[in-house]
Amino acid sequence: MDIGITGLGRMGANMARRWLRGxxxxxxxxxxxxxVDELATAGAVPAYTxxxxxxxxxxxxxxxxxxxxxxxxxxxxxxxxxxxxPGDTIVDAGNTMxxxxxxxxxxxxxxxxxxxxxxxxxxxxxxxxxxCLMVGGDADVVARLEPAFRxxxxxxxxxxxxxxxxxxxxxxxxxxxxxGMMQAYAEGxxxxxxxxxxxxxxxxxxxxxxxxxxxxSWLLELAEDAFRQDPHLESIQGYVEDSGEGRWTIQTAxxxxxxxxxxxxxxxxxxxxxKPESFAAKVLxxxxxxxxxxxxxxx
Numbered sequence: 001m002d003i004g005i006t007g008l009g010r011m012g013a014n015m016a017r018r019w020l021r022g023x024x025x026x027x028x029x030x031x032x033x034x035x036v037d038e039l040a041t042a043g044a045v046p047a048y049t050x051x052x053x054x055x056x057x058x059x060x061x062x063x064x065x066x067x068x069x070x071x072x073x074x075x076x077x078x079x080x081x082x083x084x085x086p087g088d089t090i091v092d093a094g095n096t097m098x099x100x101x102x103x104x105x106x107x108x109x110x111x112x113x114x115x116x117x118x119x120x121x122x123x124x125x126x127x128x129x130x131x132c133l134m135v136g137g138d139a140d141v142v143a144r145l146e147p148a149f150r151x152x153x154x155x156x157x158x159x160x161x162x163x164x165x166x167x168x169x170x171x172x173x174x175x176x177x178x179x180g181m182m183q184a185y186a187e188g189x190x191x192x193x194x195x196x197x198x199x200x201x202x203x204x205x206x207x208x209x210x211x212x213x214x215x216x217s218w219l220l221e222l223a224e225d226a227f228r229q230d231p232h233l234e235s236i237q238g239y240v241e242d243s244g245e246g247r248w249t250i251q252t253a254x255x256x257x258x259x260x261x262x263x264x265x266x267x268x269x270x271x272x273x274x275k276p277e278s279f280a281a282k283v284l285x286x287x288x289x290x291x292x293x294x295x296x297x298x299x
Contacts, residue, residue, distance in 0.1 A: 001147045003027070004053050004063040006076055007094070008035035010293045011120065012066030014127035015093070015152060016044055022151035029053040050079050060087040062145055064118070069095045069244060077104060086112025089141055093118040097248050098169040101136065105164040114141045115164060118149070119171025123292035130154030134174070136167030169252075176249030176263040178219075179242075182287050183266035185223055186280035193279055203227035222290030223283065230286075237297040238281025240273040240288065 001024045005016055008030040019026045020043050027045040029052070030036050040046040047053035054061060063080055067073045073094055080090055090113060092101065098117070105115040119134035120126075131152045135142055142149075142160050149158045161170050192200045206224035210216045226233065246267040253260040273281030288294040 001025070001145075002058045002062070003148050004029070004047075004057045004061060005066060006030065006050065006053060006063065006080075007066035008039065009066065010124050011122075011126060011131075012064075012093075013039060014124070015064070015066060015120075015131070017042060018127055018130075019148065019151055020044060024148065024151065027053055027056045050076075050083060054080065054083040059085060060089065060144075061085075062089045062091060062148070064091045064093050064148075066093045066120075069097065069100075074100075077108075081108055081111060081113055084113055087114075089114040089116060089145065091116045091118050091145065092168075093120050095119075095171065095175070095243060095245055096168050097244070098136075098165040098172060101165040101168055114138065116141060116145065117165060117167040119161075119167045119174070120152075121171065121174060125291065126152070130157050133158045134167045134170040135160050136162055136164050136169070138164070172245045172248050172252070175245035176260070179246045179249075179266040179270075180262040181217070181219055182284055183262075183269055183280075185219060185287070186269075186283040189223070189283050190278070190280040201231075203231055219287055219291070222287050226283070226286035226290055233279070233282040233286055235299055236282055236285050236289075237299055238273050238278050238283075238285055239297050240270045240281050240284045241294075242267060242270045246270070 003019055003024050004027045005012060006029040008028060013035055016026050016028050016039055027047050028036055028039045029047040029050060033048060036046045036048060045056050047056055061084060065073055065076050067076055073092060073096060077090055101117040108115045116135060116137035120131050122131035133149050133153045135149060161167050189202055192202060203224060206220055206227055210220050210224060250260060250264050250267060285296045289296050
């Protein structure tokens with residue numbers, strides 16, 4: 001399949017590599033030349049402008065946008081729409097607010113261009129393990145793009161959730177749940193660390209919980225790895241950012257009159273982490289680095 005992608009950051013570059021491994025023809029674009037040149041050596045077709053990206057693809061074209069949510073993505077989609085033709089498709093694979101998807105789809109529909117939203121989970125591990133994909137869009141358009149989706153995803157890791165907006169909506173809630181899970185682990189480990197007379201080994205506890213326990217998970221494996229490398233997480237600050245999805249989940253819960261106290265409090269704890277230092281916040285920072293390659297602040 002012919003695939004175009006703009007945005008070769010931590011996840012975008014690895015998505016391109018996974019497509020190349022799957023035998024697809026991949027045209028790559030990025031604001032800076034370095035990632036484009038690097039992927040060209042791996043077999044991708046380099047494009048140093050969006051014009052070159054669109055021109056290098058065979059109609060009907062499909063271009064994935066893997067950029068930070070907000071104005072950067074908005075500008076890229078507008079620019080692509082001005083270069084693409086009726087029958088082409090733009091796929092937003094970043095963490096976009098689903099209401100923006102609904103608006104964009106209507107705007108592009110008037111020009112005969114299709115829009116698909118791809119909720120993408122898997123972080124920096126997606127290249128080897130695959131990405132969990134939650135996709136929204138017209139059924140016939142999504143079906144046409146399925147070879148690309150199935151190459152990115154592990155077995156049973158891809159779902160067409162429904163119409164435009166549904167993929168990012170499901171991914172938004174997924175990230176809200178993630179906030180709550182991470183916060184529960186962080187608080188649990190802080191409680192155990194505070195029981196100083198037991199001198200508990202948090203690395204060993206995380207390891208044993210990952211064997212048969214009902215709380216075993218990939219996040220807990222990341223905690224185990226973090227404690228193995230730095231038993232007291234002394235090398236990082238407990239400063240935790242949020243990238244928007246938790247806030248959107250809570251706003252949506254309010255709109256739908258759905259109580260979501262755990263997710264709400266987990267977001268507020270991230271705000272708290274930006275105040276005086278806490279060990280729980282250090283755990284959160286270590287987990288985000290582990291699964292997504294997010295930067296941590298050195299102590």
